[in-house]
Amino acid sequence: MVPADAGGGLMRGDLLSDPIDGLDEALAAVDAFDGALVAGLLRPGPAQATAVAGLADAVAGTPLAARVAEAAGRATDGAAGEDHFVALAAARCALLGSVHDALTHRIDEAVGRPAPEEGQAEAEGSPPASAVPEHGANLLAAARSWLCDLARGGWRGIDHELVAGAAPVVSAMLPDPTLRRRATLLDGFAAELAASCPGATLERVPVRRWADLWSRALLLTVPGAAGEPSVAPATGRLLPLGVDLQEHATAVQAQVHAVFEPADGGAPRLVRAGVSAPKPDTVVGAGLWQLLRPRTALLGAVSEGRSMELDAMPVTAEGDLVWDDGRARTGEPADAFATARVMLSAAAAARVAPLDRHPVRIAVPVLLEGYAARTEDDRLTFDVSGRSLTVDTDRLPAAGPLTPEAVAASHACVGLLRWDAGEFFLQPLAVEATVRRKAVAVHAGAWAGGTTDKAGVRAEKAATDAVAVLRERAGRLLRK
Numbered sequence: 001m002v003p004a005d006a007g008g009g010l011m012r013g014d015l016l017s018d019p020i021d022g023l024d025e026a027l028a029a030v031d032a033f034d035g036a037l038v039a040g041l042l043r044p045g046p047a048q049a050t051a052v053a054g055l056a057d058a059v060a061g062t063p064l065a066a067r068v069a070e071a072a073g074r075a076t077d078g079a080a081g082e083d084h085f086v087a088l089a090a091a092r093c094a095l096l097g098s099v100h101d102a103l104t105h106r107i108d109e110a111v112g113r114p115a116p117e118e119g120q121a122e123a124e125g126s127p128p129a130s131a132v133p134e135h136g137a138n139l140l141a142a143a144r145s146w147l148c149d150l151a152r153g154g155w156r157g158i159d160h161e162l163v164a165g166a167a168p169v170v171s172a173m174l175p176d177p178t179l180r181r182r183a184t185l186l187d188g189f190a191a192e193l194a195a196s197c198p199g200a201t202l203e204r205v206p207v208r209r210w211a212d213l214w215s216r217a218l219l220l221t222v223p224g225a226a227g228e229p230s231v232a233p234a235t236g237r238l239l240p241l242g243v244d245l246q247e248h249a250t251a252v253q254a255q256v257h258a259v260f261e262p263a264d265g266g267a268p269r270l271v272r273a274g275v276s277a278p279k280p281d282t283v284v285g286a287g288l289w290q291l292l293r294p295r296t297a298l299l300g301a302v303s304e305g306r307s308m309e310l311d312a313m314p315v316t317a318e319g320d321l322v323w324d325d326g327r328a329r330t331g332e333p334a335d336a337f338a339t340a341r342v343m344l345s346a347a348a349a350a351r352v353a354p355l356d357r358h359p360v361r362i363a364v365p366v367l368l369e370g371y372a373a374r375t376e377d378d379r380l381t382f383d384v385s386g387r388s389l390t391v392d393t394d395r396l397p398a399a400g401p402l403t404p405e406a407v408a409a410s411h412a413c414v415g416l417l418r419w420d421a422g423e424f425f426l427q428p429l430a431v432e433a434t435v436r437r438k439a440v441a442v443h444a445g446a447w448a449g450g451t452t453d454k455a456g457v458r459a460e461k462a463a464t465d466a467v468a469v470l471r472e473r474a475g476r477l478l479r480k
Contacts, residue, residue, distance in 0.1 A: 013387030029058035040154025089215035097357035158199035166190035233312035242429025243445025286459035300449030307334035319350030340367040
């Protein structure tokens with residue numbers, strides 16, 4: 001809820017809970033098609049044929065209609081080729097893209113934020129198609145062939161021989177910087193499948209996740225689909241809101257959400273700046289910051305509560321800063337809650353590129369104030385304008401002082417509004433509570449640049465010892 005005297009208005013909780021026309025139907029068509037991929041489309045049964053036809057019906061009024069209808073017919077006959085699978089993947093992507101757009105539009109309405117300018121998607125959001133080198137085209141075709149074989153065999157039909165077909169393709173793609181993004185996606189997808197082989201014995205299939213990975217990978221094998229994103233220089237002041245820390249067994253990423261205030265007096269914008277690093281699975285908790293700190297000075301500014309002055313920092317049309325420490329310097333103190341109260345409701349979000357439009361990518365910075373926190377059945381909710389908004393405390397990183405207890409005791413929260421399983425929920429980035437009649441803020445990224453907090457210091461020391469041991473062992477192996 002943005003205070004009206006700061007240029008905003010109260011968040012309309014009713015809009016976040018009211019149904020959206022066509023949303024359930026679009027998701028149902030996607031779910032049915034995803035279910036058809038479980039058994040595969042080599043010899044589709046009646047239920048699978050119905051699901052594929054339903055996908056075609058869902059895009060009947062779009063420019064994809066003719067190609068998807070043809071693809072559905074061939075898939076029903078068990079005779080789908082690469083072009084047909086690409087068309088089906090495109091239809092699935094289009095449906096999820098429409099869901100993404102409907103949800104983000106609803107969020108803009110609920111928080112009173114200006115929508116991205118019309119036409120920006122075409123001018124900025126879509127990367128220009130680029131000519132792919134001949135050797136790149138051959139590798140993409142090989143990747144496409146493997147992905148089509150997966151669709152024919154289905155997730156229940158995967159085995160080590162089928163999954164291993166990706167290895168030579170990935171090995172050939174990785175050395176080429178223009179193909180590395182797609183190679184990484186294929187490599188990770190193949191690793192998940194290999195860990196689940198044989199598919200016939202799986203107790204539970206991650207239906208939506210594997211269908212997401214399959215369709216995205218397949219579309220990115222189309223030459224020109226993953227062209228270089230357009231970038232423009234950004235000069236002005238960066239006002240951080242919070243840090244979203246994302247951890248995997250072998251990698252970690254810190255994504256800083258911020259408001260960018262252009263030096264030329266233009267309208268403020270929502271932007272992101274990400275930093276990532278590979279990691280061993282034994283480095284967890286506060287130790288993650290030790291892997292990330294050397295890569296950017298931004299984390300230090302975030303933990304100190306300061307702004308940053310940017311000088312021609314590259315920024316993509318989607319609002320992602322291509323961070324370069326040489327183009328930034330630490331600025332004046334900047335409180336995240338002050339930034340949110342004054343500027344957040346007026347900051348416009350960037351358009352999202354067509355292939356990136358998916359409900360899972362929704363992460364919109366919002367400010368909530370004056371709510372009542374309740375815990376029922378181990379589920380924390382905020383009462384927002386008479387409606388309950390679920391708070392996802394599982395996303396709170398262990399590498400920071402923000403805890404579920406701190407969130408439950410708060411009266412103001414800067415967080416990311418997300419959507420999953422049919423409802424909106426909130427991921428807290430920072431909260432504000434009253435302690436001894438004073439407002440005290442707790443940030444998830446407070447330890448990003450180092451800390452004097454006792455718990456943080458202990459966690460840092462334990463992580464330092466673990467990293468030192470790993471480095472010593474790695475050096476010993478290299479010497480041998």
